[in-house]
Amino acid sequence: GESVGLHLPTLSVQEGDNSIINCAYSNSASDYFIWYKQESGKGPQFIIDIRSNMDKRQGQRVTVLLNKTVKHLSLQIAATQPGDSAVYFCAERRDKIIFGKGTRLHILP
Amino acid sequence: DAGVIQSPRHEVTEMGQEVTLRCKPISGHDYLFWYRQTMMRGLELLIYFNNNVPIDDSGMPEDRFSAKMPNASFSTLKIQPSEPRDSAVYFCASSLSGISSTDTQYFGPGTRLTVL
Numbered sequence: 423g424e425s426v427g428l429h430l431p432t433l434s435v436q437e438g439d440n441s442i443i444n445c446a447y448s449n450s451a452s453d454y455f456i457w458y459k460q461e462s463g464k465g466p467q468f469i470i471d472i473r474s475n476m477d478k479r480q481g482q483r484v485t486v487l488l489n490k491t492v493k494h495l496s497l498q499i500a501a502t503q504p505g506d507s508a509v510y511f512c513a514e515r516r517d518k519i520i521f522g523k524g525t526r527l528h529i530l531p
Numbered sequence: 532d533a534g535v536i537q538s539p540r541h542e543v544t545e546m547g548q549e550v551t552l553r554c555k556p557i558s559g560h561d562y563l564f565w566y567r568q569t570m571m572r573g574l575e576l577l578i579y580f581n582n583n584v585p586i587d588d589s590g591m592p593e594d595r596f597s598a599k600m601p602n603a604s605f606s607t608l609k610i611q612p613s614e615p616r617d618s619a620v621y622f623c624a625s626s627l628s629g630i631s632s633t634d635t636q637y638f639g640p641g642t643r644l645t646v647l
Contacts, residue, residue: 511574
């Protein structure tokens with residue numbers, strides 16, 4: 423069955439703090455991972471990706487970490503803002519892209 | 532560019548009726564994907580096309596579902612007859628290259644389908 427999943431369905435974070443969203447995958451053959459952000463009423467939007475030959479990649483305010491030993495992926499958002507409120511999906515690529523169920527990030531004022 | 536365009540945005544129909552969802556991919560993108568999103572199963576790939584040709588339809592749930600891409604700028608996903616369990620949000624996405632590349636998939640706003 424599908425293996426991509428998330429540890430927490432909802433994450434509440436104080437505005438200005440850093441957010442960490444976690445994801446587990448079970449297939450060591452996956453070679454590419456993607457994080458998507460989905461705001462209410464919209465389609466998923468690409469945030470950042472990472473190949474399996476890397477363990478860290480940084481974007482603007484976001485960092486993705488890949489730990490292949492424990493098959494774990496995380497998305498770190500620095501200085502969380504109200505506009506970061508959304509559902510975040512990790513996805514892995516084997517022969518096709520498989521999405522996790524998502525974590526809702528809730529920003530506390 | 533306007534991005535991926537989907538219509539209608541919302542569709543409410545009765546069980547047994549035919550439903551047709553429409554998608555216009557980003558111009559120049561060779562790949563088009565249809566996804567279904569539900570709370571229970573998350574985002575699932577139904578089918579994807581390369582240069583208007585269906586490549587992988589293994590995610591299409593039943594024969595009631597069919598998809599076509601008559602030209603590079605238009606695709607349809609049809610459900611006939613529709614059932615209440617088909618209620619979901621259906622997304623279309625497009626990309627320059629296929630799944631084996633790292634080209635980004637750009638998603639449309641989705642069509643929320645409710646089958647009564």
